Amino acid sequence: MKQQDVFKAMADPTRRAILKRLQGGALTAGEIGAAFEITGASLSHHFAVLKRADLVRTERRGQYIVYSLNSTVVEDLARVLFDLFPNRGGRAGDKS
Amino acid sequence: MKQQDVFKAMADPTRRAILKRLQGGALTAGEIGAAFEITGASLSHHFAVLKRADLVRTERRGQYIVYSLNSTVVEDLARVLFDLFPNRGGRAGDKS
DNA sequence: GCAATTATTAGATAATTGTCTAATTATCTA
DNA sequence: TAGATAATTAGACAATTATCTAATAATTGC
Numbered sequence: 001m002k003q004q005d006v007f008k009a010m011a012d013p014t015r016r017a018i019l020k021r022l023q024g025g026a027l028t029a030g031e032i033g034a035a036f037e038i039t040g041a042s043l044s045h046h047f048a049v050l051k052r053a054d055l056v057r058t059e060r061r062g063q064y065i066v067y068s069l070n071s072t073v074v075e076d077l078a079r080v081l082f083d084l085f086p087n088r089g090g091r092a093g094d095k096s
Numbered sequence: 097m098k099q100q101d102v103f104k105a106m107a108d109p110t111r112r113a114i115l116k117r118l119q120g121g122a123l124t125a126g127e128i129g130a131a132f133e134i135t136g137a138s139l140s141h142h143f144a145v146l147k148r149a150d151l152v153r154t155e156r157r158g159q160y161i162v163y164s165l166n167s168t169v170v171e172d173l174a175r176v177l178f179d180l181f182p183n184r185g186g187r188a189g190d191k192s
Numbered sequence: 193g194c195a196a197t198t199a200t201t202a203g204a205t206a207a208t209t210g211t212c213t214a215a216t217t218a219t220c221t222a
Numbered sequence: 223t224a225g226a227t228a229a230t231t232a233g234a235c236a237a238t239t240a241t242c243t244a245a246t247a248a249t250t251g252c
Contacts, residue, residue, distance in 0.1 A: 007107045010106075010107070011104050011106070016103070019180055029198075039241075039243080040200085041202095041244095044199065044200050044201080045201095045240070046240085062248095063197060063248070064198065064249090065199065075178070078178050081170050081177070082171070084115055084119065108209090124229095136229065137229090137232095140230050140231080158218095158219060159227060161230090
């Protein structure tokens, strides 16, 4: 997990919205884009960032490209956050 | 919690390092700065971002200003992340 | 093969951001 | 009150980034 890439990816509201949309299951780039006002090119840029952070996985299916969540990476991120703050009952990722 | 401010704040490695340093307890601006190569002015900028995100609290003590973590906000953030990803055993912030 | 569809890549531009130096504010102490 | 110390604010600048239009790539179906 490239921490910096993940944090950077999560810092943009559009990308968080994309992740949110993928909660319900895998979607094609077009299906995701339908919910946003920005161009497909901009969307592609965001997809690239999310992929670089390993937050989503892609699979080509015919002319479509299907995106799906990679939950584990964001779980890792959540663990990092918990670790940043001690004295809270030692849950996920308890290193001490 | 202003989600966007928090995510933006966490996106910078210097700011994450500052939070990390504060794990051991409250520190003055100068004590924190001693660990970084950047100028005090740049540090101040980062402090401002962290404060806007409500990730740190400040208290003036004489000529010093003391910074401390505000754990709850980052815990909230971690919860948001967990919520982004369903089907993982429903822990913190379980909304469903 | 060719047109249509889906998506990405290339290149340009405006906005944001991290950094710096210089100036300012707040506090302490002699 | 004056000087020293701690920290922030102001203003400038370079790097990054989100967005766009136009061009390119991959696939399907005629």
